[in-house]
Amino acid sequence: MTNDVRASLSDAVARVSDALEDFLRYDRGDAYERRDQWRHSLAGPLPECGIADGVLDELADIVIPNGTRMSEAGFWGWITVGPGTIPVAASLAATVASPQRATLTAFNHLEELSLDWLGELCGLAPNMKGVYSSGGSVANLVALGAARQWALAQVGIDASAEGVGGRAVAIYCSREAHHTILRAAGVLGLGRHCVRSIGTDGHQRIDIDQLDEAMRADREAGILPLCVVATAGTTNTGAIDPLRACAELARRYGAWFHVDGAYGLPGILDERVSALYDGLELADSVIVDPHKWLGAPVGIAATFVRDRSILHRAFTQEPADYLEGSFADPDDVRVSLDSLGIPYSDFGVELSSPARGAVVWAILREAGREGVRARIVHDNDLARRVAQLARAHQRLEVLTDTTLSICCFRYVTEGVADLDELNARILRRLIQETPFLPSGTLVDGHFVIRPCFINFRSELSHAEGLVAAVLRIGDELVSTS
Ligand SMILES: *Cc1c(COP(=O)(O)O)cnc(C)c1O
Numbered sequence: 001m002t003n004d005v006r007a008s009l010s011d012a013v014a015r016v017s018d019a020l021e022d023f024l025r026y027d028r029g030d031a032y033e034r035r036d037q038w039r040h041s042l043a044g045p046l047p048e049c050g051i052a053d054g055v056l057d058e059l060a061d062i063v064i065p066n067g068t069r070m071s072e073a074g075f076w077g078w079i080t081v082g083p084g085t086i087p088v089a090a091s092l093a094a095t096v097a098s099p100q101r102a103t104l105t106a107f108n109h110l111e112e113l114s115l116d117w118l119g120e121l122c123g124l125a126p127n128m129k130g131v132y133s134s135g136g137s138v139a140n141l142v143a144l145g146a147a148r149q150w151a152l153a154q155v156g157i158d159a160s161a162e163g164v165g166g167r168a169v170a171i172y173c174s175r176e177a178h179h180t181i182l183r184a185a186g187v188l189g190l191g192r193h194c195v196r197s198i199g200t201d202g203h204q205r206i207d208i209d210q211l212d213e214a215m216r217a218d219r220e221a222g223i224l225p226l227c228v229v230a231t232a233g234t235t236n237t238g239a240i241d242p243l244r245a246c247a248e249l250a251r252r253y254g255a256w257f258h259v260d261g262a263y264g265l266p267g268i269l270d271e272r273v274s275a276l277y278d279g280l281e282l283a284d285s286v287i288v289d290p291h292k293w294l295g296a297p298v299g300i301a302a303t304f305v306r307d308r309s310i311l312h313r314a315f316t317q318e319p320a321d322y323l324e325g326s327f328a329d330p331d332d333v334r335v336s337l338d339s340l341g342i343p344y345s346d347f348g349v350e351l352s353s354p355a356r357g358a359v360v361w362a363i364l365r366e367a368g369r370e371g372v373r374a375r376i377v378h379d380n381d382l383a384r385r386v387a388q389l390a391r392a393h394q395r396l397e398v399l400t401d402t403t404l405s406i407c408c409f410r411y412v413t414e415g416v417a418d419l420d421e422l423n424a425r426i427l428r429r430l431i432q433e434t435p436f437l438p439s440g441t442l443v444d445g446h447f448v449i450r451p452c453f454i455n456f457r458s459e460l461s462h463a464e465g466l467v468a469a470v471l472r473i474g475d476e477l478v479s480t481s
Helices: 009-024 031-041 054-066 085-097 106-121 136-153 180-187 208-220 243-252 265-269 308-315 357-392 419-433 460-480
Strands: 129-133 169-174 195-198 224-231 256-260 285-288 301-305 396-398 409-411 437-443 446-450
Touching (some): 031 054, 129 136, 136 180, 208 243, 224 243, 265 285, 409 419, 409 460, 419 460
Antiparallel strands (some): 129 301, 285 301, 396 409
């Protein structure tokens, strides 16, 4: 081994953080242009002897400068961006001072405190209790695991122990729901085919009549309606499904009601749209990703349920001698290692897990509810500004409501046969030539440009710059075709 224990942490972190500060100044162009160089520098066989802290130089000089552009102010493509500074520092603190969330430490305490704060921030009832996991994918899996446990218990099956017993079940979500719902159904042994993809109304929200119809048809066919999934902020357009109506149908047909708020749950803080979350209090489970709109480093999502004992029934692990055997009896707890603390590892699918609570706590402590609210409102303002500019311009068209911080718009002009192809070319040129990095998606079959503003580095001028760039590139492409 190298002299890792003797190396100074602050020297090592300083070396890396100087390189990171440089990186964030974005003066190095795109990593892809230099790929021959960094691939060459990073090639080679497994080293026989190490280079000790020389690796810090390689990190600083070769790896970091060739990272991703997702931290740039104009990155609006995915619903994850470069994290804030304080959460990065908190994440480092947790990595060093509490490599696990378990044992009776300040970090374990912050796990629960931050979950309670996060739930309160997002308008959940105080009896909703949470558990962290690595992202919305796992958070949805955990929630649907609870739904599976609960719904099959209604017909006398312990799904965790017995599987689904050949029982036909159905999960309902709109066709705009995130595809991780399908994957979760597959992983949970329910089968992807059990997911009913329900059509949407004119605003990309689940169509309640079609949902009712599908649930009735399944019940008549002897299929157990297991769960209704509503999305509070769809990934594509930011639409919020009618939560109360979904909850009422779930109740009527005896199904669990899950709200996927991975991206959009913090949107409830913006008073212009908070009424759209009416019915959230009826949810049996809710997820939110702090690594999306709250700016945490990637790897942090939360699942909330009313009663964590359902998660315990769905996910508890079998006793392990090396774990249980090493703990004192509960009446003789004197040091931090005498207990694991709240048994989060029984509430999901991860045993070893970072202490993520310290990161979320740091975010909420840094900004407070008002600071987070201001950020959400600012981001929603950016989407509204794009929509306003696009509506005012003859050659731009907005295709959806601008509910949260996503605006779906496109370039339009007479005499161009294939607007989808034109807008796809505009998007490619934006990404290749400009500092503006939105994504594209399909709305009602039309290709649109889709900025999603959750990036705390973005200002109004960036949003306005995007609109100007779309117009300029669109005009150029049309005039040269
Ligand atoms: C992003 C997203 C997910 C998946 O979350 P990851 O953190 O990327 O795993 C699930 N649902 C919705 C609505 C999302 O926007």
